[in-house]
Amino acid sequence: MKPKMNLRETTSGARPRHLLVLGALLLTGAICNTSYAADPNRGRQLYSIHCITCHGGPGITAAPGSPSFERGQGLMRPDFILMEATRLGKNAMPAYQGVLSNRDILDTIAYMRTLH
Numbered sequence: 001m002k003p004k005m006n007l008r009e010t011t012s013g014a015r016p017r018h019l020l021v022l023g024a025l026l027l028t029g030a031i032c033n034t035s036y037a038a039d040p041n042r043g044r045q046l047y048s049i050h051c052i053t054c055h056g057g058p059g060i061t062a063a064p065g066s067p068s069f070e071r072g073q074g075l076m077r078p079d080f081i082l083m084e085a086t087r088l089g090k091n092a093m094p095a096y097q098g099v100l101s102n103r104d105i106l107d108t109i110a111y112m113r114t115l116h
């Protein structure tokens with residue numbers, strides 16, 4: 001006769017290991033802050049220092065030739081594309097590579113998306 005597998009023993013043995021792995025993942029996430037979300041409040045400050053003169057904002061119209069982010073111009077693209085455009089610059093648009101970090105730019109874009 002085949003020995004019956006004791007299911008209760010198997011599952012109760014596995015549960016603490018799962019909890020251990022889950023705990024380790026949560027701890028890693030907390031320490032490394034891997035779940036960073038863009039901060040539009042920080043972005044507002046950066047935008048008013050670096051971008052508002054050309055792209056406009058509440059009560060300020062965009063300079064001729066610059067997309068008005070208050071009217072949502074140019075924003076129908078993913079964050080990654082807008083970040084590259086900001087880093088590299090284009091014609092009268094200055095390049096911000098070396099001036100703003102990727103995190104700075106993503107925060108700024110998060111704020112730009114609240115404008116219209």
Ligand code: HEC
Binds near residue numbers: 051065090091
């Ligand atoms: C000196 C004026 C000026 C400043 C300052 C400026 N921009 Fe621009 N920006 C422009 C102009 C002009 C364009 C349009 C460029 C073109 O298409 O020829 C532009 C275009 C863009 C675009 C769209 C690029 C594309 O591919 O269509 C993004 C995104 C952008 N700017 C983001 C920013 C951000 C973010 C800041 C601040 C960190 C900023 N800009 C600061 C003038 C400026």
